[in-house]
Amino acid sequence: MNFKKIDLNLAHVAALAQDDKKINCLISARGFQELKSTLKKHNIEILDEYLFINSFYIRANKKQIALLSRLGAVKYISANSTALALMHVARRVLKMPQTSLSGKGVGVAFIDTGISSHYDFCLGENRIKKFVDFIGGRDKPYDDNGHGTFVSGVCAGSGASSGGKFMGIAPQADIYALKALDKNGEAYSNNILSAMEWVYEHHKECGIKVICMSFGSEPLGYNDPIMNGAEELWKSGIIVVAAAGNSGPEFQSIKSPGVSRRLITVGGMDDNRLDDNSFSASLFEIASFSSRGPSFRAFKPDVVAPAVDITSCGLNYDYTKLSGTSVATPMIAGAMCLLAQKHPNISPDEAKRRLLSCCSPICLNKNLEGFGYPDLTKLFN
Numbered sequence: 001m002n003f004k005k006i007d008l009n010l011a012h013v014a015a016l017a018q019d020d021k022k023i024n025c026l027i028s029a030r031g032f033q034e035l036k037s038t039l040k041k042h043n044i045e046i047l048d049e050y051l052f053i054n055s056f057y058i059r060a061n062k063k064q065i066a067l068l069s070r071l072g073a074v075k076y077i078s079a080n081s082t083a084l085a086l087m088h089v090a091r092r093v094l095k096m097p098q099t100s101l102s103g104k105g106v107g108v109a110f111i112d113t114g115i116s117s118h119y120d121f122c123l124g125e126n127r128i129k130k131f132v133d134f135i136g137g138r139d140k141p142y143d144d145n146g147h148g149t150f151v152s153g154v155c156a157g158s159g160a161s162s163g164g165k166f167m168g169i170a171p172q173a174d175i176y177a178l179k180a181l182d183k184n185g186e187a188y189s190n191n192i193l194s195a196m197e198w199v200y201e202h203h204k205e206c207g208i209k210v211i212c213m214s215f216g217s218e219p220l221g222y223n224d225p226i227m228n229g230a231e232e233l234w235k236s237g238i239i240v241v242a243a244a245g246n247s248g249p250e251f252q253s254i255k256s257p258g259v260s261r262r263l264i265t266v267g268g269m270d271d272n273r274l275d276d277n278s279f280s281a282s283l284f285e286i287a288s289f290s291s292r293g294p295s296f297r298a299f300k301p302d303v304v305a306p307a308v309d310i311t312s313c314g315l316n317y318d319y320t321k322l323s324g325t326s327v328a329t330p331m332i333a334g335a336m337c338l339l340a341q342k343h344p345n346i347s348p349d350e351a352k353r354r355l356l357s358c359c360s361p362i363c364l365n366k367n368l369e370g371f372g373y374p375d376l377t378k379l380f381n
Contacts, residue, residue, distance in 0.1 A: 001014075001065070001066040001069050001070075002069040002070050003069075005069045005074060005075070005076050005077055006065070006069050006076075006077050006078075007076070007077070007078040007079060009078075009079040010023070010025055010065070010077060010078055010079040013079060014062040014065055014066075015062070017061070017062050019061060019062065019063065020061055021061060021062070022045075022059045022060060022061055023059065023060060023061065023062070023065065024047065024057070024058070024059050025057075025058060025059075025060065025065065025077055025078060025079055026055055026056070026057055026058075026077070026078050026079075027055060027056050027058055027068060027074060027076070027077045027078075028053070028054060028055045028074070028075040028076045028077075028078075029054045029055065029056065029073055029074060029075060030054075030072065030073050030074070030075050031054075031073050032051060032054045034073045035056070035071075035073040035074060036049075036056070038068075038071060038073060039056065039058065042064060042067065044058055044059075044060045044064050044068075045058060045059040045060070046058055047059055065077060089271065089273055089277050089279065089306070090271075090305070090306040090310060090331060091167075091169070092279075093271050093279065093284075093305075093306050093373065094305065094306070094331065094335070094373065094374055094375070094376050095375045095376050095377045096169065096376050097376060097377045097380065099338070099380060101170075101338040101341050101342055101380065102170060102171055102172035102173075102338070102341070103156060103169075103170025103171065103172050103173030103334065103337035103338055103341055104172040104173070104341065105174070105207065105341060106170065106173050106174065106207065106209050106210065106337045106338075106340045106341050107129065107173070107174040107175075107176055107203070107206050107207040107208035107209060107210075108155060108156060108170065108173045108174070108175060108176065108208065108209070108210040108211070108212060108333060108334075108337050109176040109177075109178060109199050109203075109208050109210070109211040109212070110148055110151060110152050110155075110175070110176070110177050110178065110211075110212050110214075110330075111178045111180050111181075111192060111195045111196070111199075111211070111212075111213055111215065112147055112148030112151055112152070112177070112178070112179070112180070112181055112212075112214060112215065113143050113144065113145035113146070113147045113148035113149075113179060113181040113182070113183070113185055114131070114133070114141065114142055114143035114144065114145070114148045114149070114177060114179035114181075115128060115131065115141050115142075115143050115148050115149050115152050115175065115177035115179075116141065116142065116143045116146075116149045116313075116315050116316075116317075117141055118149060118153065118157070118161070118313045118314075118317055119160050119161045119317055120153055120157035120158045120159060120160050120161055120166070120168075120313050121152065121153075121156070121157065121158070121175060121313075123158065123160040123161075124158075124160070127156070127158075127172070127173070127174055127175050128141055128175045128177060129174045129175060129176055129206065130176045130177070130202075130206065131177045131178075131179070132176075132177075132178050132179065132195070132198055133179045134178065134179060134180045134191045134194050134195055135179050135180065135181075135182050135191065136179075141177060142179075143179075143315060144182075144183040145181065145182070145183050145184070145185050146314060146315050146320070147181070147185050147214070147322075147326070148177060148179065148181070149313050149314065149315060150312045150313055150314065150320065150322055150327075151212060151214045151312075151326060151327075151329070151330045152168075152175055152177065152313065152330070153166070153168055153312035153313030153319075154168050154169070154310065154312045154327060154330040154331055154334070155168050155169060155170060155173070155212055155330035155331070155333045155334040155337070156168050156169075156170050156171060156172075156173040156175055156330075156334060156337070157171065157312060157313050158171040158172070159171065161317060161318075161319075162319065166311055166312060166313070166319055168312070168330070168334055169330075169331055169333075169334025169335055169337070169338065170333075170334040170335075170337035170338055170341075173210075173334070173337045174206075174207065176199070176206060176208055178195040178198060178199070179195075180192045180194065180195040181215060185215075187215065189217070189225055189226055192215075192226055192229070193225060193226065193229050196229040196230065196232075196233060197229075199211055199233060199238065200232060200233055200236060203233075203236065203237075203238055208238060209237075209238065209239060209336075209337065209340035209344075210238065210239045210241065210333050210336045210337050210340060211233060211238050211239070211240050211241070211333075212241050212329060212330050212333035213230065213240065213241065213242040213243065213257060213258075213329070214243045214325075214326030214327075214329045214330060215243065215255075215326065216242070216243055216244075216245040216246075216254075216255025216256060216257075216258060216291075217255060217256045218255070218256065219254070219255065219256040219259040219295070220256065222296075224256050224257070224259070226256045226257050227256045227257040227259055227260045229257070230242065230257035230260060230263055231257075231260055231262050231263070234260075234262045234263060234348050237347065237348065238348065239264065239333075239336045239340065239348045239351045239352075240257070240262075240263045240264065240348065241263070241264045241266060241329055241330075241332050241333040241336060242257050242258040242260070242263050242264070242265050242266070242329065243255065243258055243265075243266060243324075243325040243326045243328070243329040244258050244265050244266060244267040244268070244290055244291040244300065244301040244325045245258065245290075245291035245325060246268075246289045246290070246291065246324050246325055246326075247289075247291045248286075248287070248288055248289050248290045248291050248292055249288055249289075249292060250291075250292065251292040251293070251294075251367060252292065252293065252294060252295070253291040253292055254291045254292070254293055254295045254300045254301065255291060258291075258295075258300065258301065259295040259296065259300065260295075261295070261296060261298050262348075264302050264303065264332060264336070264351075264352050264355065265295075265300050265301040265302045265303075265370070266301055266302070266303055266304065266305055266325060266328045266329040266331075266332045267286065267287075267290040267291065267301035267303070267304040267307075267325055267328065267368070267369060267370065268286070268287035268289065268290040268304060268305070268306075268307025268308070268323075268324065268325040268327070268328045269284055269285065269286055269287055269290070269304040269305065269306060269307060269308075269328070269362060269369070269373055270284070270285050270286070270287045270288075270306075270307070270308040271283070271284055271306050271308070272284065272285065281360075284362045284373070285362065285363070286304065286362060286363060286368045286369055287307050287308055287323070287325075289323075289324065289325075290304065290307065290325055290368070291325065292367050292368055293366070293367035293368075293370075294367050299366035299367055299370060300367065300370065301325075301369070301370045302352070302355075302356060302370040302371065303332060303355060303356065303359055303369075303370050303371055303372065303373065303374055304328065304362070304369045304370065304372065304373050305328035305329075305331040305332055305373060305374070306327075306328060306331065306373075307323055307324060307325055307327050307328040308323045309321055309323055310322060310323065310327045312327075332355070332374070335355070335374065335376055335379060336351055336355070338379075338380065339351055339354065339355075339379060339380065342380055354379060355374055355379060356370075356371045357378075358374050358375050358376070358378035358379045359371035359372040359373060359374050359375070360372045360373060360374075360375060
């Protein structure tokens, strides 16, 4: 066996395996067709082909792996490694403490593309307390885009389908899903405003303390109806968390309703994690796509959170990965759910003050990062 061509994890597995045990692995070829013929010649099962990287996904025993490692047509053989969820990395970046806080009893509303009945929302207890469809008028929850399901998972997914690996920030919060964005992820202002109005009228009876707005439109100045609607929700006692937008690195590119001075506007950071999911705060930087301030002559965004390659709930009960400030926004919304659980009567202004006071800067440019990224161990003190 040529160990220079076999990764250590696979070599360890093969060494311990019985002679006839088949092992799934990836094999990189110098010559695609030549290696394909060799695999067939030796009755090695090809599970899949990746022509664009000249590789195969195969099932072979350790004698066959040893044989392949000695062939000139083979560049390298590696184990079929497990891709780890990245929400747990984001939780570590934000220094999510071990706490009894879970968002239980706190309602959080999402104005988005809808929500699927993912196990992370419905297993054990159905936490989708209300679904309102401003696009198709349907009664049962659905998501014909996937964005709303993803965002809801980042904020309030239980991680039930993954043994807790993909858990959101507030895994027991009550979910109110308002579908105002269509299958293309687009929305007219009237649908967004209708959703805002629903929250405004029902937030007290439903216990909605937080609303997450992972969307953005081009701002229309002081008379922007979406911004004004969001500010009314804020004034009514709801903590409004809005995405900065993905129009960076242009300055003055914050989207509405995040342009509002009142709301909590969230930009995106890149934690530059390594392949083993370790990270160093010295390598943190603002994501290139994160929208920049100023807005109405004020610094924006207010805070940043991890926004690159985050894993959360997908359609068909699985998980998927996305990047963008709409990914960072529900992390902060989830933190606000936990804060509202600990302090049920907290005002939006006080919640924002506490959040900003526990942040650490990355680049010392408030039009890129606001006050920086939060240390959640300090938020709940």
